[in-house]
Amino acid sequence: MLFKIPRLYDSHTHFLATGEFATGLMLFDLPSAEAIRYVELQGKTAFRGGWLVGFGWDENKWPDKRLPNKKQLDEIFPNYPVYLARADGHTAWVNSAALKELGLQSESGLLSEKDHLQSFDRIPPFEKAQQRQQILAACKLYNRAGFTHIRDMSCTDSLWNLLVGMEEANELTLAIEENYTVHELNQLDGAIASVLMARKTPSRLLRAKGIKFFYDGSLGSETALLSRPYNGEGDNVGKTLWSLEDAEEVFKLTWAAGLEVSVHTIGDEAAHQMVKLARKISAQGFVGRLNLEHAQVLRPETIQAMKPLHVRCHMQPCHWLSDRKWLQQKLRGLYSYAFPWEALKNAQIPISFGCDSPIEPSSFFANRQALEESPKDRIKRFTGDLAIYHGHPDATFTDSWTVIDGDRIQEVFFDGQILDLES
């Protein structure tokens, strides 16, 4: 059966990282340490200022299950630094040339935790031409998945400027909303100035929206803030990354500048605290838009408290597919509040669906599958129209639509033309 969705929208993505993954050296399928000799580098953005950089190896997938060492890399890559991060992001496998550049000693050539993170920050950045290649790859990836509209959570000045240039050159095949992430309060003024500056560029396809911050962690690592302990025992309820005082500053200054606030809130207590904070600040006369990112667990009173606010929840049903195996165990009594898309819809709180790529692939079909299958696990069935909840809400934001035939994208029309999805 054919159906047509106007402005098919992935409402939570990390755009440039998606392009980096699509064009970078990915080692998830590396069958052994020695096989690094045969990886294909042609056409990839694997080099950063002379460093060969890769990601995704895991010795558990190798026949001997042994950790690799620097000698293996030195033999194959004697002349330039090589830096290969493990799939979990906590360890790097490097060669002697990299150790020399970093001024580090290591017999094994394995850097872990802090050594790894600090070293990674010192690798030269991608060149402009590589970033352009990543942007084009990301556009293609979203378009092939049917999307014409995305909301990016990880903008930078350099990305914005590149996108503006590409729009002028008619190279953009996506309508993009951009948000800047801040990790500390002292980054806020600079980020607000960047969004306001970006807003001065007249653009049809690019919209600078606001500021994002992470209020809590994730359910998988048991760091999302819950109102009850994880696994129904002990005292771990997760954590917050910001004080309420600092979060209040973000709301006030961002709203005063006329911009949107987006908050990563996965646990029920994180969402509740942010909604309460928005209510408090609204009562003081500050008005603005609040986006709750993920909103994977919401208590009924939190949903009620959203009603007078300008709030939108950005949910990723595909995360349910990945989390379903442990979700009931971790949440226990809070499970009945998990993935509350139907409760939000019934309370008439706006929702948009997305995928959080590159954490999960950008896929309308994965979201549709999650919405169909989750009622078997006692998640209330979503009765909303996917063409509305997966479409960008603003009908004036380009003339675009996607034709879906069963489980395949048949045609994507973007801003006046049918896109070529093959080449």
Ligand SMILES: [Zn+2]
């Ligand atoms: Zn995200």
